[in-house]
Amino acid sequence: MRRLLVTGGAGFIGCNFVHHWLRGHTGDRLLVLDALTYAGNRMSLAPLESQPGFRFVHGNICDGTLVTSLLREERIDTIVHFAAETHVDRSISGPAAFIETNVVGTHTLLESARKVWLDERVVDHHRFHHVSTDEVYGSLGPQDPPFRETTPYAPNSPYSASKAASDHLVRAYHHTYGLQVTTSNCSNNYGPYHFPEKLIPLIIVNILHGRPLPIYGDGRNVRDWLHVSDHCRAIELILQDGKVGEVYNIGGRAEVENLQLVRSLCEIAERVFESREELGGRYPQCPQHAAADLIRFVTDRPGHDRRYAIDCARIEQELGFSQRVTLLEGLRDTFAWYVDNESWWRSL
Numbered sequence: 317m318r319r320l321l322v323t324g325g326a327g328f329i330g331c332n333f334v335h336h337w338l339r340g341h342t343g344d345r346l347l348v349l350d351a352l353t354y355a356g357n358r359m360s361l362a363p364l365e366s367q368p369g370f371r372f373v374h375g376n377i378c379d380g381t382l383v384t385s386l387l388r389e390e391r392i393d394t395i396v397h398f399a400a401e402t403h404v405d406r407s408i409s410g411p412a413a414f415i416e417t418n419v420v421g422t423h424t425l426l427e428s429a430r431k432v433w434l435d436e437r438v439v440d441h442h443r444f445h446h447v448s449t450d451e452v453y454g455s456l457g458p459q460d461p462p463f464r465e466t467t468p469y470a471p472n473s474p475y476s477a478s479k480a481a482s483d484h485l486v487r488a489y490h491h492t493y494g495l496q497v498t499t500s501n502c503s504n505n506y507g508p509y510h511f512p513e514k515l516i517p518l519i520i521v522n523i524l525h526g527r528p529l530p531i532y533g534d535g536r537n538v539r540d541w542l543h544v545s546d547h548c549r550a551i552e553l554i555l556q557d558g559k560v561g562e563v564y565n566i567g568g569r570a571e572v573e574n575l576q577l578v579r580s581l582c583e584i585a586e587r588v589f590e591s592r593e594e595l596g597g598r599y600p601q602c603p604q605h606a607a608a609d610l611i612r613f614v615t616d617r618p619g620h621d622r623r624y625a626i627d628c629a630r631i632e633q634e635l636g637f638s639q640r641v642t643l644l645e646g647l648r649d650t651f652a653w654y655v656d657n658e659s660w661w662r663s664l
């Protein structure tokens with residue numbers, strides 16, 4: 317039986333992970349620690365609130381006293397660290413919050429873990445899993461090989477720089493103090509409970525309302541996409557069989573240009589509206605057969621990375637990871653989820 321502290325568990329990937337973990341590990345104790353920023357939504361965890369073993373704590377990872385007392389009182393043996401400021405555009409207009417949560421917050425967690433796990437020895441075994449991003453590796457040209465775990469860091473935005481700093485701190489706490497850590501660097505996620513400021517949910521909600529579909533620059537920026545359920549399974553594998561001190565890249569092997577991705581969502585919208593007649597009444601502004609006409613190219617993001625691609629051979633070979641959800645299936649399911657869970661995104 318494990319006793320987990322999941323930071324940022326009311327956010328997009330965090331809440332998917334909490335649902336995933338508690339489905340497969342019913343005897344475990346799981347605490348979510350989340351500050352409920354604009355990106356955190358307690359509604360995403362509502363079905364779990366009455367489940368024994370689950371506890372929600374509204375609090376900040378920068379609050380060392382709170383974190384230390386939770387680790388001690390709850391005898392936490394596993395931290396899965398998702399909490400972060402995550403939107404690149406917000407990091408450009410206001411980087412300070414990114415330094416505070418992503419760097420200072422991660423350091424606060426590491427210090428509390430060092431105190432309770434290494435100094436006080438409150439539990440026999442422990443693990444600190446740090447969830448990071450492929451953006452720490454910088455940007456690729458069209459012919460460059462994908463990022464490997466050995467690719468030198470070259471973060472380009474305040475967001476990716478703050479995540480890179482947190483990755484280095486996690487590594488240092490392993491090498492200096494012997495904290496039992498693992499880190500994963502993952503490509504772009506999509507799926508249920510994704511806040512509609514990010515590309516895929518934004519495009520879906522805008523299609524439904526017949527609003528413009530903004531695309532940065534020429535739309536040729538390439539991202540690798542992974543369904544969030546596959547990311548959650550990968551983290552589970554790392555927690556179970558990952559080597560302490562190791563870094564694992566996680567990717568979808570699904571590189572696509574932003575413009576193509578948006579066009580695919582427009583085609584999916586057309587098919588969904590054809591097969592579900594009631595949707596025409598619910599979303600009268602949706603152009604249905606002409607969603608692609610809503611595409612608008614807007615001024616590019618400063619310093620916009622051109623291409624990300626992930627070589628995830630290590631986690632495939634060492635831990636047996638493989639993606640279960642193809643990009644097309646995943647986009648269809650995600651579109652359907654937003655149509656069927658309107659109350660979730662309307663409440664934001």
Ligand SMILES: NC(=O)c1ccc[n+]([C@@H]2O[C@H](COP(=O)([O-])OP(=O)(O)OC[C@H]3O[C@@H](n4cnc5c(N)ncnc54)[C@H](O)[C@@H]3O)[C@@H](O)[C@H]2O)c1
Binds near residue numbers: 326327397
């Ligand atoms: N979304 C992606 O595509 C992606 C890809 C790779 C890695 N990641 C990483 O995965 C993690 C989760 O990403 P996400 O997309 O779910 O993020 P998100 O923005 O949806 O959620 C972040 C969560 O952290 C909480 N939070 C923020 N500051 C906090 C603080 N100081 N104390 C406690 N809680 C706080 C928020 O309330 C929110 O619930 C992040 O570390 C991110 O860097 C994300």
